[in-house]
Every structure is written in C-alpha cells, then in structure tokens.
Amino acid sequence: xxxxxxxxxxxxxxxxxxxxxxxxxxxxxxxxxxxxxxxxxxxxxxxxxxxxxxxxxxxxxxxxxxxxxxxxxxxxxxxxxxxxxxxxxxxxxxxxxxxxxxxxxxxxxxxxxxxxxxxxxxxxxxxxxxxxxxxxxxxxxxxxxxxxxxxxxxxxxxxxxxxxxxxxxxxxxxxxxxxxxxxxxxxxxxxxxxxxxxxxxxxxxxxxxxxxxxxxxxxxxxxxxxxxxxxxxxxxxxxxxxxxxxxxxxxxxxxxxxxxxxxxxxxxxxxxxxxxxxxxxxxxxxxxxxxxxxxxxxxxxxxxxxxxxxxxxxxxxxxxxxxxxxxxxxxxxxxxxxxxxxxxxxxxx
Amino acid sequence: xxxxxxxxxxxxxxxxxxxxxxxxxxxxxxxxxxxxxxxxxxxxxxxxxxxxxxxxxxxxxxxxxxxxxxxxxxxxxxxxxxxxxxxxxxxxxxxxxxxxxxxxxxxxxxxxxxxxxxxxxxxxxxxxxxxxxxxxxxxxxxxxxxxxxxxxxxxxxxxxxxxxxxxxxxxxxxxxxxxxxxxxxxxxxxxxxxxxxxxxxxxxxxxxxxxxxxxx
Numbered sequence: 264x265x266x267x268x269x270x271x272x273x274x275x276x277x278x279x280x281x282x283x284x285x286x287x288x289x290x291x292x293x294x295x296x297x298x299x300x301x302x303x304x305x306x307x308x309x310x311x312x313x314x315x316x317x318x319x320x321x322x323x324x325x326x327x328x329x330x331x332x333x334x335x336x337x338x339x340x341x342x343x344x345x346x347x348x349x350x351x352x353x354x355x356x357x358x359x360x361x362x363x364x365x366x367x368x369x370x371x372x373x374x375x376x377x378x379x380x381x382x383x384x385x386x387x388x389x390x391x392x393x394x395x396x397x398x399x400x401x402x403x404x405x406x407x408x409x410x411x412x413x414x415x416x417x418x419x420x421x422x423x424x425x426x427x428x429x430x431x432x433x434x435x436x437x438x439x440x441x442x443x444x445x446x447x448x449x450x451x452x453x454x455x456x457x458x459x460x461x462x463x464x465x466x467x468x469x470x471x472x473x474x475x476x477x478x479x480x481x482x483x484x485x486x487x488x489x490x491x492x493x494x495x496x497x498x499x500x501x502x503x504x505x506x507x508x509x510x511x512x513x514x515x516x517x518x519x520x521x522x523x524x525x526x527x528x529x530x531x532x533x534x535x536x537x538x539x540x541x542x543x544x545x546x547x548x549x550x551x552x553x554x555x556x557x558x559x560x561x562x563x564x565x566x567x568x569x570x571x572x573x574x575x576x577x578x579x580x581x582x583x584x585x586x587x588x589x590x591x592x593x594x595x596x597x598x599x600x601x602x603x604x605x606x607x608x609x610x611x612x
Numbered sequence: 613x614x615x616x617x618x619x620x621x622x623x624x625x626x627x628x629x630x631x632x633x634x635x636x637x638x639x640x641x642x643x644x645x646x647x648x649x650x651x652x653x654x655x656x657x658x659x660x661x662x663x664x665x666x667x668x669x670x671x672x673x674x675x676x677x678x679x680x681x682x683x684x685x686x687x688x689x690x691x692x693x694x695x696x697x698x699x700x701x702x703x704x705x706x707x708x709x710x711x712x713x714x715x716x717x718x719x720x721x722x723x724x725x726x727x728x729x730x731x732x733x734x735x736x737x738x739x740x741x742x743x744x745x746x747x748x749x750x751x752x753x754x755x756x757x758x759x760x761x762x763x764x765x766x767x768x769x770x771x772x773x774x775x776x777x778x779x780x781x782x783x784x785x786x787x788x789x790x791x792x793x794x795x796x797x798x799x800x801x802x803x804x805x806x807x808x809x810x811x812x813x814x815x816x817x818x819x820x821x822x823x824x825x826x827x828x
Contacts, residue, residue, distance in 0.1 A: 361742030366714045369697055370721050380710050
C-alpha cells in the first residue's frame with residue numbers, strides 16, 4: 264500500500280459528500296426477513312392463511328387498516344417487498360486483497376465500457392463469418408427484419424439495465440454501434456444479443472377490435488358506432504341495402520340540420536368510401552351545439568362503417584382522420600384575464 | 613514469505629524474459645519504423661539509429677535492452693501480485709488491448725480518461741480503493757498527439773510506468789521507456805503477446821513457489 268498524501272479534510276467522514284445512502288447486503292436481508300414476518304402477522308390479523316397471502320391481499324389489508332384520504336398513491340401507507348422499495352445498487356467492486364473484480368474497473372464506467380467491448384466483439388464475429396462466406400462464395404443472407412416494429416432501449420432503460428449513469432454522447436455511441444451491427448448482412452447470428460436491446464412497438468391498429476356485422480329480423484346487416492365532439496354524444500346504427508336515408512333523433516337530416524355544412528359533415532364518411540346511396544342510418548344525439556352534434560354523428564357513422572369495409576380501407580379512413588376523436592374542447596377562462604387567452608386592456612398610465 | 617519475495621531479486625533475469633523475443637522478431641514486426649523527421653521529439657534522438665528518406669529508424673539494440681528491463685520489471689510486479697493497468701488511446705488496438713488485459717487477469721483502460729481517476733480516486737471510486745501498481749502504455753499519446761495525462765498522474769501518485777515511446781513521444785516521465793513503433797498492428801500485437809506471456813509466466817511462478825512453500 265502506497266502512502267498517498269491526503270489532507271485531514273478528506274479523511275474526515277463528510278456525510279454529504281458520500282452520495283446517496285448505500286444499503287449493505289446485510290441490511291437488505293434483514294429488511295426482507297422483517298417483511299416476511301410482518302406479512303405473517305398481517306395475515307393472522309386479517310384472519311387469513313399466512314402461507315397463501317399474496318401481495319394483493321397485503322395491499323387490500325393495508326388499505327383497510329390504514330384508510331387514507333391522500334390523493335397521491337405514493338404518499339399512502341404501503342407494505343411492499345424491500346427489493347421494490349430500495350433501489351438496486353452496486354455493491355463493493357473489489358475483493359479483500361484490494362483487486363477489483365471487473366477488468367475495466369479503472370475506467371470509471373465499467374458496465375458501459377464492457378457493454379461496448381462485448382458489442383464490438385460481436386461485430387468482429389459477424390465480420391469474420393461474412394469473410395468466411397465470401398471465401399466460400401456462398402450468398403450472404405438478408406432476411407428483412409421488421410424495422411418498423413421495434414425500437415432500441417431508451418437512455419433511462421439502459422441506465423436501469425447497467426446500474427450506471429450515462430451521458431447522452433455515450434448512449435448515442437452505443438446505439439450507433441448497435442445500428443452498425445444490425446446493418447451488416449450476416450447479423451442474424453447475433454440476433455439473440457441484439458434482441459436484448461430492442462423492444463417491440465405495438466402497432467396502433469392491432470389494439471382496436473373491429474366488431475363483426477349484426478343481422479336484424481329481416482336479415483339486413485347493421486352495425487353501431489358511438490362518437491363525440493366537444494360536449495355532444497351520438498350513437499349511429501348503419502343498415503346495409505339502404506337508399507341513403509338518414510334520421511337523427513326521429514327527424515330527417517334536412518329538418519334537423521338546415522345548414523349545408525352540417526349535412527356535408529354527416530355524408531363525408533360515406534362519400535370517402537363511395538357508398539353514398541348504399542346505406543341507411545338511424546342516429547341519436549344529445550348535448551353540444553349544431554356543429555358539435557354533426558361532428559359527433561360523423562365519427563359515430565365512420566366507426567359503424569368499419570365493420571362493412573376491408574382492413575385497408577379502415578387504414579385509409581384512419582389516415583384521413585375519420586376515426587380520430589377530435590380532442591378540442593372549450594378552454595377554461597383564467598383569473599386575471601378576460602377570457603381563455605384574451606388579456607384585459609393594457610393601459611400605459 | 614520473505615524468502616518468496618527476496619528470491620527473485622537475487623537473479624538479474626529470474627523470469628528469463630530474454631528468450632521471449634529476438635532482434636529478428638522485432639524487425640519482422642516492424643518495431644524499428646518511426647515517424648517522419650519533422651515529427652521527431654528532441655528527447656528521442658538518443659534512441660534513433662538513423663533516418664532514411666525522411667523516416668526515422670529506431671535503434672533495435674537499445675530497444676532490446678529497454679524491452680528486456682521493462683519485461684523483467686513487469687514480471688516482478690506480477691510475481692508480487694501487483695495491479696497492472698494497460699493504457700492505449702489508439703482506437704485500432706482498443707479491443708486487442710482489452711482482450712490482452714482480460715487474458716492476463718489484469719486491467720485495461722482504452723477509453724476517454726476522466727480527469728481525477730488516479731489523483732481523485734478516493735472520491736471517484738470509493739473509500740478503500742487500491743490504485744494500480746504499474747501502468748503499461750502501449751501508446752503514450754492520446755488522440756490529439758499530446759502525452760497522455762496518465763503519465764503525469766502516475767508520476768504524481770508514485771506509480772511506476774512502462775511505455776512504448778515512438779519517435780514523436782516524450783519519454784521523460786516514463787520510468788521504463790521502450791523506444792519502438794506504436795502504430796503498426798504487427799508491432800502492437802507483438803507487444804501484447806510479450807506482456808501477456810511475461811505476466812502469465814510470473815503468476816505461474818508465484819503459484820509454484822507458494823505451493824512449494826506450503827509443502828514444506
């Protein structure tokens with residue numbers, strides 16, 4: 264051990280400078296034992312079997328025993344497993360003789376640099392394999408990987424994985440290296456390694472379930488849809504084999520919507536699909552004003568028409584904006600201003 | 613224990629590092645090739661054999677002596693279970709150096725050097741950290757062709773250094789400089805091979821001596 268000159272200021276334990284509290288292994292173990300013991304006590308208190316007492320039961324029991332009116336969920340009393348409460352931290356990095364465990368310890372960011380080292384090794388592997396295939400005159404395979412369906416891990420997710428702080432430059436360098444690896448023709452060999460760092464993007468349309476057609480007593484196919492715009496709520500029932508008649512709240516659209524603009528809005532979904540004279544519609548609407556009701560019925564009809572139409576046309580409708588709820592509502596008036604945005608008249612003196 | 617530590621010091625070449633390399637090996641690995649005359653550092657003039665077509669040629673006789681001293685020193689450090697840190701800021705050889713370090717069971721740093729790694733170690737790493745006992749430079753310049761900061765920091769922290777110095781490097785603060793080429797892949801592979809063999813040899817010798825001591 265070398266004598267290194269340090270001042271007494273550094274040798275004194277500066278509580279603030281040591282960083283966030285470090286939890287030792289023994290401490291966490293003790294917390295886990297106490298948690299298990301407390302779980303059994305709680306089960307006994309609630310009169311349930313201690314062996315089959317799950318986390319949901321614990322949450323319910325705590326909510327019953329300690330009712331709280333606090334809004335923030337994190338501020339309410341909770342009893343969770345210590346691994347969820349105490350964040351995962353790095354333990355001591357070196358052994359008894361002082362030698363660090365990891366060969367890149369002296370770089371400062373050992374997990375990040377070891378990740379870069381590993382990824383580069385995979386890259387070299389793939390290049391070697393490629394050279395072998397070229398030497399044997401075999402074709403280089405390239406299965407089209409679905410690029411749109413996956414994304415790389417975000418910086419925060421990577422930080423959680425490595426338990427180390429990263430800078431933006433580090434993160435972008437790592438992503439560039441991964442991208443370089445995936446762009447090589449023979450990168451299928453390291454598919455498993457690459458999948459560790461990519462996540463599936465759920466495709467928007469897969470979530471929405473299009474309802475099947477229903478048939479009424481005469482055998483005519485129909486479908487329902489709901490729509491809203493501002494404060495108006497509408498439901499529409501669209502029948503097949505129709506003549507293009509539309510009824511709103513029992514009245515014909517010519518009577519209910521005297522203005523041309525509103526009737527154009529109603530007909531837009533049918534006109535977009537080219538099915539103007541082919542469907543009948545019976546709608547009910549309440550709330551809102553003239554224009555809002557028209558918009559609500561338009562959305563309801565478009566949603567109902569999804570069941571009559573192919574998936575491609577549904578995608579066209581979605582891209583045309585026929586299936587999106589218009590999120591615009593009246594903005595509230597703020598104090599100190601005349602309206603939502605208008606300020607009071609400013610007088611210089 | 614005392615005998616274990618004092619026995620290697622009695623021989624000048626206890627680990628027999630002379631047999632690991634010959635002058636022909638150094639020549640074949642292009643260790644003698646230096647940079648152009650304009651890049652020459654003043655302090656490297658004693659180590660230069662001559663200059664041909666403006667390119668400096670390093671004197672391999674001197675390189676042999678320096679390399680033998682340096683390898684002997686690393687072997688002694690490895691025998692006494694010291695921590696060896698390999699440093700190279702050449703991007704081409706970063707992976708090679710890290711693999712060499714991992715193969716020896718020692719440590720490597722081929723990335724951006726954060727300012728206080730050696731001088732501010734107690735705060736950067738933790739309270740009881742142990743600093744390296746030897747630093748080996750496979751290229752003593754950083755990416756901007758200036759002397760690596762670790763040379764100066766090691767000198768500040770009393771850590772001995774072994775370093776391959778090319779004709780454009782400053783060999784002053786390095787304890788065991790090895791004048792030689794640090795840019796060719798063949799030369800750097802040769803150095804990595806030599807260091808790896810010495811360290812493994814020294815560690816094996818240590819394990820053998822300890823086993824012999826235990827038997828007694």
